[in-house]
Amino acid sequence: MARVVVDVMPKPEILDPQGQAVAGALPRLGFDGVTEVRQGKHFELEVDDSVDDDTLAKIAEGFLANPVIEDWTIRRVEQ
Amino acid sequence: MARVVVDVMPKPEILDPQGQAVAGALPRLGFDGVTEVRQGKHFELEVDDSVDDDTLAKIAEGFLANPVIEDWTIRRVEQ
Amino acid sequence: MATDTTLTDTTARAAETPDAPQPYAELGLADDEYQRIREILGRRPTEAELAMYSVMWSEHCSYKSSKRHLGYFGDTTTAEMREKMLAGIGENAGVVDVGDGWAVTFKVESHNHPSYVEPYQGAATGVGGIVRDILAMGARPLAVADPLRFGPADAEDTRRVLPGVVAGVAGYGNCLGLPNVGGEVVFDRTYAGNPLVNAMCVGAMRAEDLHLAHASGTGNKIILFGARTGLDGIGGVSVLASATFDGDESAGGRKKLPSVQVGDPFTEKVLIECCLELFAKDVVVGIQDLGGAGLSCATSELAAAGDGGMYIDLDRVPLRAEGMTAAEILSSESQERMCAVVAPSDVDAFMEICRKWDVIATEIGEVTDGANLVINWHGETVVDVPPRTVAHQGPVYDRPYARPASQDDIQSATPDSLTRPSTPDELRDTLLRLVSSPDLASRDWVTQQYDRYVRGNTVLAQPADSGMIRVDESTSRGVAVSTDCNSRYVYLDPYRGAQLALAEAYRNVATGGAQPLAVTNCLNFGSPEDPGVMWQFERAVHGLADGCAELGVPVTGGNVSFYNQTGDTAILPTPVVGVLGVIDDVRRRIPTGIGNEPGESLLLLGD
Amino acid sequence: MTARIGVITFPGTLDDVDAARAVRYSGAEAVSLWHADADLHGVDAVVVPGGFSYGDYLRCGAIARFAPVMTSVIDAAAKGMPVLGICNGFQILCEAGLLPGALVRNDKLHFVCRDQWLRVENNTTAWSTRYDSGAEVLIPLKSGEGSYMADKPTLERLEGDGRVVFRYVGENPNGSRSDIAGVADERGRVVGLMPHPEHAIDALTGPSDDGLGMFYSALDALGVAA
Numbered sequence A, B: 001m002a003r004v005v006v007d008v009m010p011k012p013e014i015l016d017p018q019g020q021a022v023a024g025a026l027p028r029l030g031f032d033g034v035t036e037v038r039q040g041k042h043f044e045l046e047v048d049d050s051v052d053d054d055t056l057a058k059i060a061e062g063f064l065a066n067p068v069i070e071d072w073t074i075r076r077v078e079q
Numbered sequence C: 001m002a003t004d005t006t007l008t009d010t011t012a013r014a015a016e017t018p019d020a021p022q023p024y025a026e027l028g029l030a031d032d033e034y035q036r037i038r039e040i041l042g043r044r045p046t047e048a049e050l051a052m053y054s055v056m057w058s059e060h061c062s063y064k065s066s067k068r069h070l071g072y073f074g075d076t077t078t079a080e081m082r083e084k085m086l087a088g089i090g091e092n093a094g095v096v097d098v099g100d101g102w103a104v105t106f107k108v109e110s111h112n113h114p115s116y117v118e119p120y121q122g123a124a125t126g127v128g129g130i131v132r133d134i135l136a137m138g139a140r141p142l143a144v145a146d147p148l149r150f151g152p153a154d155a156e157d158t159r160r161v162l163p164g165v166v167a168g169v170a171g172y173g174n175c176l177g178l179p180n181v182g183g184e185v186v187f188d189r190t191y192a193g194n195p196l197v198n199a200m201c202v203g204a205m206r207a208e209d210l211h212l213a214h215a216s217g218t219g220n221k222i223i224l225f226g227a228r229t230g231l232d233g234i235g236g237v238s239v240l241a242s243a244t245f246d247g248d249e250s251a252g253g254r255k256k257l258p259s260v261q262v263g264d265p266f267t268e269k270v271l272i273e274c275c276l277e278l279f280a281k282d283v284v285v286g287i288q289d290l291g292g293a294g295l296s297c298a299t300s301e302l303a304a305a306g307d308g309g310m311y312i313d314l315d316r317v318p319l320r321a322e323g324m325t326a327a328e329i330l331s332s333e334s335q336e337r338m339c340a341v342v343a344p345s346d347v348d349a350f351m352e353i354c355r356k357w358d359v360i361a362t363e364i365g366e367v368t369d370g371a372n373l374v375i376n377w378h379g380e381t382v383v384d385v386p387p388r389t390v391a392h393q394g395p396v397y398d399r400p401y402a403r404p405a406s407q408d409d410i411q412s413a414t415p416d417s418l419t420r421p422s423t424p425d426e427l428r429d430t431l432l433r434l435v436s437s438p439d440l441a442s443r444d445w446v447t448q449q450y451d452r453y454v455r456g457n458t459v460l461a462q463p464a465d466s467g468m469i470r471v472d473e474s475t476s477r478g479v480a481v482s483t484d485c486n487s488r489y490v491y492l493d494p495y496r497g498a499q500l501a502l503a504e505a506y507r508n509v510a511t512g513g514a515q516p517l518a519v520t521n522c523l524n525f526g527s528p529e530d531p532g533v534m535w536q537f538e539r540a541v542h543g544l545a546d547g548c549a550e551l552g553v554p555v556t557g558g559n560v561s562f563y564n565q566t567g568d569t570a571i572l573p574t575p576v577v578g579v580l581g582v583i584d585d586v587r588r589r590i591p592t593g594i595g596n597e598p599g600e601s602l603l604l605l606g607d
Numbered sequence D: 001m002t003a004r005i006g007v008i009t010f011p012g013t014l015d016d017v018d019a020a021r022a023v024r025y026s027g028a029e030a031v032s033l034w035h036a037d038a039d040l041h042g043v044d045a046v047v048v049p050g051g052f053s054y055g056d057y058l059r060c061g062a063i064a065r066f067a068p069v070m071t072s073v074i075d076a077a078a079k080g081m082p083v084l085g086i087c088n089g090f091q092i093l094c095e096a097g098l099l100p101g102a103l104v105r106n107d108k109l110h111f112v113c114r115d116q117w118l119r120v121e122n123n124t125t126a127w128s129t130r131y132d133s134g135a136e137v138l139i140p141l142k143s144g145e146g147s148y149m150a151d152k153p154t155l156e157r158l159e160g161d162g163r164v165v166f167r168y169v170g171e172n173p174n175g176s177r178s179d180i181a182g183v184a185d186e187r188g189r190v191v192g193l194m195p196h197p198e199h200a201i202d203a204l205t206g207p208s209d210d211g212l213g214m215f216y217s218a219l220d221a222l223g224v225a226a
């Protein structure tokens, strides 16, 4: 068994209203110094050792992310 | 300037219908071997060097996450 | 990354380099269209001008294939039909006098192709766009409806498109606070690679508050407000940066620009409230929403509708991306933006209201006493054009149309040739097939995702035949809308089929208790370059117009969407007809359904 | 004396006009309160209405709870002012710590708009005295993140203290723990619920007028006759 983390983020050129809302709110809450925020999704998967990187890439590209507007990264983490 | 990543995940005891939906769909799409999926949020912040770890923790705990239902982690990443 | 400013294609540079090759064909302009632009300007267009003309002269913006036929709506509208019409075809949306000093505006728009590429965002921004159209008339948007067409319910791709589209309509409309009061869900295999996502919006205002898009009054300021401008939806225009001066590869790295736009309904909600306060404080001379062709469209249409010229300083446009070129800024389809013309003495009050709502507002230019729309970038002129040539004097085509030979076969296949159930078992089978058909199934899965209650004025919504909204709480005056089209009828006989669509929408409004007053449409067809499709279009327009004349209700506006086809296969011709009615007291509405009370009599009207 | 009930508008609030109408229907005066203004303008009670404050980006209610007006609402609630949070308003009150628990994504992942039967479990709060205990009322529910979540000890405390005010009847529409639709604070002055009583004030525009009872109850709690 391995733990795999997939992060899915809006592409840099794509509008990110959620990140904007967070960035806009921080100064009002008294937190200065955060100049940009982007918000995406974070998936943690428990996978059998039989699942190879290729398959994981297919899962990320074809299902967890919407490649029209999102980028994704995969990493396996030690447990 | 530093890039800070904050991951926010539903607490283990909290139902995660989004993660469950993903886990349930994967076998139907022909992907076997993924035994569990949890879905949370991934934030990427650009912060001034003046912002210390304490402040970041306050931002995560008091704002980005709802500690009633969510856990969070922070890491600074090299750029 | 940033484009070298020494390469900015200014009008001066264009005059000096008349023979520089330009990628007009890639931008969708025909040879003669490009030549016409050169004639109008007396030189080659700059990159920015080429971007403007190419998008404004596109089928979508210029109606070049349909214009000739759409004129028939005007030809058949009598003075009597026009009586209650305060604004008609040519404005952002039609406006009708519904009594008691109230004016109601309504329109349907298509967002078909974007919804196929990215169903959620395509549908969401479709709703956002039509709502801004209504807002630009000076009205408060009251309700939306969504006529939808998908491929077969069990097709693989429908499983991607349908949930995404419905979630997008819901996600945007619900967050905007507009009740969803109607629509359609229809399945047919011809929509498999080309779903139809049409969105209707209805709005109301006091008749005297009607705002038409125009920019008059030398010295009046042009204010851009709402979201920042980014690289949204300008995939096509990126050929300019790389092709004209075969720029360096770093510019070429932008080639894969997104042609999708992402909607931000929260920004739009705030923009609506901000606009309504601006109207109420009377600080707006003219206003225009930024839709399909972005600033190109807004500036050229505002200037063309005024009596002078216009100057725009493009450097002042608040941007979301770095290194955008003038052409990209002009073509960007970033959502949730509006452009207003404001008297200098009102600018402070205007800005104050925008600050209250946290809406970014920037003075980007002014109305001039010149004749041209002049746009500067980095201190140099990149656009200097007669605005009407961009906005209204696009090419008009007289496309050939002909009744397809196959039409005879289609029509000769009458129901008589169908086998009929003759045994109880066959009858049972037929009934089961009917009740299990997606076309007759409950629409709850869709409509449950839509808020039909917000604002507390919804009198009728699903499962009623028409949506009905109370406009005035003190008098209980209200309006009703319905959209309909059975495209199989239209396929069989486009003339009669369009009339049947009209009759159905008209009946749906009438059965709720409202008096039908006006008609809008969204004419979804295949390629206008196919004479058979053009024939369907011409027949449908005539059928609809003649039907309207017979019923005495005018067509106040509409939308044409061509090129709805997969390969050579066109969709079923789908002229969605929207009918608007008025009811002077919504408490007298007639809810759909029978058997509410024991002892009701059932009467059949008609034959 | 006419009671004055404040209705807060945040950027993105949608059901403020509806809540104000419901307040008027009950015979009270509706006073609109602006998120950026900490002054409650002398109101006797506050309604935090539904909608998508700040687009519900980040989390529903997460940004709105920091608005200046909420600081005043929190102070006033501590002194016993009746506060009603509807839908997004419920989410804001939870985020602000005035009510326990949190609201998460519906279990079926879709926004749900439907007429929903609720059972009145506690008719002693400031917003529920006009109902009979155990009465069933029909109120529209419309939300995408309406599933009520709290940890076990909190749920046990809520049940034990009778702080579950409304419960869904029939099929649970969103996965809410123990079918909870609405809860109250310890004193029964602050109440939050996902369904929309302001959409059930007139059979013309809603499925019933069952929602009016909540507003009448507040008038009773304030000691003014309606």
Ligand SMILES: Nc1ncnc2c1ncn2[C@@H]1O[C@H](COP(=O)(O)OP(=O)(O)O)[C@@H](O)[C@H]1O
Residues within 6 Å of the ligand: C145, C146, C147, C148, C180, C181, C182, C183, C184, C185, C443, C446, C447, C450, C461, C462, C463, C464, C465, C466
């Ligand atoms: N996409 C949609 N959006 C909103 N309402 C819809 C949609 N599709 C159908 N409806 C509504 O659901 C109800 C039933 O639809 P339908 O079965 O198509 O009715 P009918 O066959 O009587 O036209 C109608 O009130 C209709 O307006």
